[in-house]
Amino acid sequence: MSETNLQVLLRRRPEGAPVPEDFEIVERPVPEPAEGQVLVRARYLSLDPYMRGRMSDAKSYAKPVPLGAVMEGATVGEVVASRDPRFAPGDHVMGGQGWQRFCAVDAARLRRVDETVAPLSAWLGVLGMPGLTAWVGLEDIGQPKAGETVVVSAASGAVGQVVGQLAKARGARVVGIAGGAAKCDFVTGTLGFDACLDHRRPLDPQLDAACPDGVDVYWENVGGHVQAAVFPRLNDFGRMVMCGMIAQYNIAPGADAAGAPAGPNLGPVVRKRLRIQGFIVSDSGWGRYDAFLAEMRPLIAAGRMRWREDVVEGLDAAPRAFIGLLEGGNFGKLAVRIG
Ligand SMILES: NC(=O)c1ccc[n+]([C@@H]2O[C@H](COP(=O)([O-])OP(=O)(O)OC[C@H]3O[C@@H](n4cnc5c(N)ncnc54)[C@H](OP(=O)(O)O)[C@@H]3O)[C@@H](O)[C@H]2O)c1
Structure with a gap:
């Protein structure tokens, strides 16, 4: 594959408000999926307040992102190669692939998304x-x-x-x-x-x-x-x-x-x-996702569940957009469109 994998890494742990220098953007080879894995090309990355906690090594309910590792985050995207019978190229999926364009991910960690219910990006927000x-x-x-x-x-x-x-x-x-x-x-x-x-x-x-x-x-x-x-x-x-x-x-x-x-x-x-x-x-929550979706689907279909997204363009823009989220700079669910 001629494409490369753009990734956003955690370079250092912020003191106070994060700054762009806390992140590093690198290009790496696109990974090969192992048996039971799927290669996903991310279309949208979710930016969420909890990520501030993952940048810190203070004791919390979840482990911090190690220094030099890809920032943690949910994405929606499409399967480009599959070594698991549950998914085929072209399927749209959501999962926790991190701040990067491509990820080889265990199929068991993915959930299929249905664009007839709501557009792809909505599966990171109102349905995510x-x-x-x-x-x-x-x-x-x-x-x-x-x-x-x-x-x-x-x-x-x-x-x-x-x-x-x-x-x-x-x-x-x-x-x-x-x-x-x-x-x-x-x-x-x-x-x-x-x-x-x-x-x-x-x-x-x-x-x-x-x-x-x-x-x-x-x-x-x-x-x-x-x-x-x-x-x-x-x-x-x-x-x-x-x-x-x-x-x-x-x-x-x-x-x-x-x-x-x-x-x-x-x-x-x-x-x-x-x-x-x-x-x-x-x-x-995730074990009860079907009950959640059962309540949301009819509300969306009836126009009784609306939402606003704040979508920024390109992974390069992710650090600044995330920093803005912690100051109220977003208006609606913040996500990154990955070109
Ligand atoms: N417990 C859980 O499992 C869980 C899961 C998801 C999210 N959360 C929490 O839910 C909250 C909302 O998350 P979200 O993803 O929906 O984010 P969001 O509301 O889309 O964005 C954050 C909003 O918080 C307000 N804000 C930001 N910095 C602020 C500050 N310093 N002082 C006062 N308000 C500030 C801003 O709105 P205004 O401009 O209107 O002030 C900003 O737009 C966060 O606290 C997040 O950590 C918890």
């Missing part, structure tokens, strides 16, 4: 890990009931978009929080949330107006000043779905960092009988 995250967190922790008020932070993002629309489909009243007027307009106008608050403006008066009866479910994607504003408004028996706290990802664990956001006073957890629970989608 972020969408599955939304579904798992609502099923297991948020459990919104008809008439309840659900508040979703990072509402225009990959996870937040799906959380709000699934909660609406279950009869809840949904209030998003996002950064800036354009994102808020999209969240109400296109996604159909009942309201969306701009966290760049004072949140308390906006929350007073949008949540006069308090908050039953708070979906936490952000932390920081957004969490501090929403937490005191949780009603008795409220649920706080701890999905992520992206505002803190560039702060070293345990560091007494200037500017680290102060957490809320947790005293009311007992008095209000609150449930605050974290979760990681990969614990149980």
Whole structure:
């Protein structure tokens, strides 16, 4: 094969916010698939906040990317050669092939995608890990009931978009929080949330107006000043779905960092009988993918599940796009189109 394999490697571990020099872009030979493997040519790479954690060697739920190794990440692409009977050239698949154009991957780690349900890139977002995250967190922790008020932070993002629309489909009243007027307009106008608050403006008066009866479910994607504003408004028996706290990802664990956001006073957890629970989608999510897809397919077909993608061109652009994700630079599910 005359093509080469473009790869993005982790050159060094960032201190604070990542910079482009933390990555290295190299060209390598295209790998040969072994028996039981498939050679996949990636068409889209997903960029996700969890990748900041993989760049660090701090103790976590998953191992860090070794220095000099290909950055970890999910892709959708097409099979170009197969040494496994389950896949043939031309099949479209999703899997964790990393920040690279080609990957020889064990067939058992791939999932076939169906472009008649949604376009290829959507299998990294609304039908991929972020969408599955939304579904798992609502099923297991948020459990919104008809008439309840659900508040979703990072509402225009990959996870937040799906959380709000699934909660609406279950009869809840949904209030998003996002950064800036354009994102808020999209969240109400296109996604159909009942309201969306701009966290760049004072949140308390906006929350007073949008949540006069308090908050039953708070979906936490952000932390920081957004969490501090929403937490005191949780009603008795409220649920706080701890999905992520992206505002803190560039702060070293345990560091007494200037500017680290102060957490809320947790005293009311007992008095209000609150449930605050974290979760990681990969614990149980992929084993329940078929149930997730069964709920999503009819919503997509009926136009009741919409989404926005923010697609940048070329693997070279991946480091800067990822750095921007940690500052709110993306508008919608961030992905890279791999030429
Ligand atoms: N638990 C799990 O298994 C799991 C799985 C997937 C994702 N997550 C978490 O879910 C959250 C959302 O992920 P996503 O993939 O859907 O990303 P996303 O919402 O598409 O993008 C991140 C968004 O977070 C907001 N943001 C970024 N930096 C911020 C900062 N310093 N302060 C406040 N807001 C900031 C920005 O939105 P605004 O401009 O609107 O502020 C940005 O667009 C993240 O915390 C992620 O780690 C958890």
